[in-house]
Amino acid sequence: MSTIRDVAQQAGVSVATVSRALQQPDLVSLKTRTKVLTAVKLLGYKPNLMAVKFRSGKTRNLVVLVPTVANVFFARVISGMQQAAHDKGYSLLLCNTLADEEMEQSYARMVHTSQADGLIQLRAYNPFAQLEMKTGTVLPMVNACEVLDRIACPTVLLDNRAAACAMTEHLLQLGHKRIAMIKGPPRSPLTRDRVAGYRDALDAAGVAFDESLLYPGDFTLQSGHKAATELLNLPNPPTAMFCENDEMAIGAIQGIKQKGFAVPGDISVAGFDDISFAAFADPPLTTIAQPAEEFGSTAVTLLIDLLEGRLGKAPKVILPFDLIQRASTGPAPAGFS
Amino acid sequence: MSTIRDVAQQAGVSVATVSRALQQPDLVSLKTRTKVLTAVKLLGYKPNLMAVKFRSGKTRNLVVLVPTVANVFFARVISGMQQAAHDKGYSLLLCNTLADEEMEQSYARMVHTSQADGLIQLRAYNPFAQLEMKTGTVLPMVNACEVLDRIACPTVLLDNRAAACAMTEHLLQLGHKRIAMIKGPPRSPLTRDRVAGYRDALDAAGVAFDESLLYPGDFTLQSGHKAATELLNLPNPPTAMFCENDEMAIGAIQGIKQKGFAVPGDISVAGFDDISFAAFADPPLTTIAQPAEEFGSTAVTLLIDLLEGRLGKAPKVILPFDLIQRASTGPAPAGFS
């Protein structure tokens, strides 16, 4: 590997001139510039960016903490991040945390140790909390998708409450009174907001809230299946199931069918996210579309703006949702209404 | 941010001693070590790993080129990579290439420019080819999943030919004679191998090969849907469709149903990969299970072994497949046999 010194020698100039010829060509005369470029080409010189980053103290790396890379929605978010980061000359250091706080902190340490400039967290947990407490500093971070309640960093989120309310209203309008919700982990702010939206709609429609219709899942196909099965075993089962993501909805549909019920004839099912499989479910899934890639790109943009000092107050960006009506929801069966 | 010099001053020793106290504690007396550790704690010292990496010339970063992060199978592969890399103290720099060679080369450049030590490519394209040609050197790379034919680097692959042959045999045993194949891009070695395996099985069974039953897709749900629809429009349509991945199979099932046919009553459908959605398709999908996470972890392990000089000849690791028989394949309809 040739270094800048080799180039300087080959070109018969100083290293400073080589550096300038490459970084700020206007400061160097045409003649010298040509000599330098010739030498660069001859030697196949590639600057050692590790040295540059070290010197500058900027890595242009961003750590991304993803609860589950294998989740289709997050995969789309990552895709959006990657695109935005690449466009701005940044790279992503990916971590599949599996929601393990120790793993998250281990990766967060890359920011303390100057291996990355900032961090994006897609979950309601601040891996910097301990260190920030101790040092009184605030580390560059952006929180997206599932955001912490009281966090002083830029966030990107959906109005989950409004979205859940909209979907519940859709089901109510179809005549459903017993609407189950297959939700996420009870502690999650995401779940809390969506349940709140669900209750908003019920309250507005004067439908009584029934705790037993709330079933906690874990966002997997399996848990949707299990939830639906158990909900159907209730003495007074629901006629509609609103799931907090599409995977659980697809799992629920299978569970419902296996119990011998029709979707949406007997039971309506709604999802959340609008992953690509939603449109290919049988029946195609009514769901809330989220701009997943935009979540990613916005998060990256905010973080870079923050890092480069272009961000004043920590903004909260709220992205739009869209209720996609497909065939998995229909009128409540007559016998039940 | 405090540096090693601050610690040295605080502890009243030289920087060399601090470095040793942290890296090779046995070389430092207990008394000094304690002084140093106290100073470290007091100052909240974190070594600047950028400096370490620069100095050592090793970044412990690995570039990963993924055709589509949003593809469920690749997401699992990445997940396996991430785990293995983390266990060995490496980080992943993720690139969603969208099979764009320019993008791939742009990321490959991170290896030339000392931002990463090596690269993992999940596609049949060598982004180092140009540079290696020019310089005569060979850059550290591992090729996995879809591997290049004549490449002198470690590879991890499935015996795609045998797997496709096994699935085709399964369909032949069910009495199918007209078996379509919804394949990938014609140029891909993956496709080529699988088509070869498909023909192996046909030949062995004495069933004539029909070019018109080969339909090229692009691994998306949509393309599976389109392929199935068009195949059913053939004058002499197939009774079974073997798809090169589960997404296309799920798309195909929808297309078939929309045409008014039953799966597997009229048409059997088989997939490849065994993604989580396969078991939740309706009907659940017969498919070839691939150890996706193991692809990732093996690729990472090989690359690290290569980087750390523990690899002699470039190995070809062949991972096992498993034919998962579910409900989407069944006996060929009587009328057609």
Add this chain to the structure above:
DNA sequence: ATTGTTGATGTAACCGATTTCATTTATAAA
């Protein structure tokens, strides 16, 4: 002709660790 200004280039410090080599101190052997 003198001074000032601009443009082009070079010298050397610098970033923060590690590591070689030299030096000092402690310990064991004679």
Add this chain to the structure above:
DNA sequence: TTTATAAATGAAATCGGTTACATCAACAAT
């Protein structure tokens, strides 16, 4: 006690760039 050896420590070089500052030449203004 002296000497040989081992252990502990420090000074300084090093990695490969960037950049502040110094220098020098060319040219313009006076």
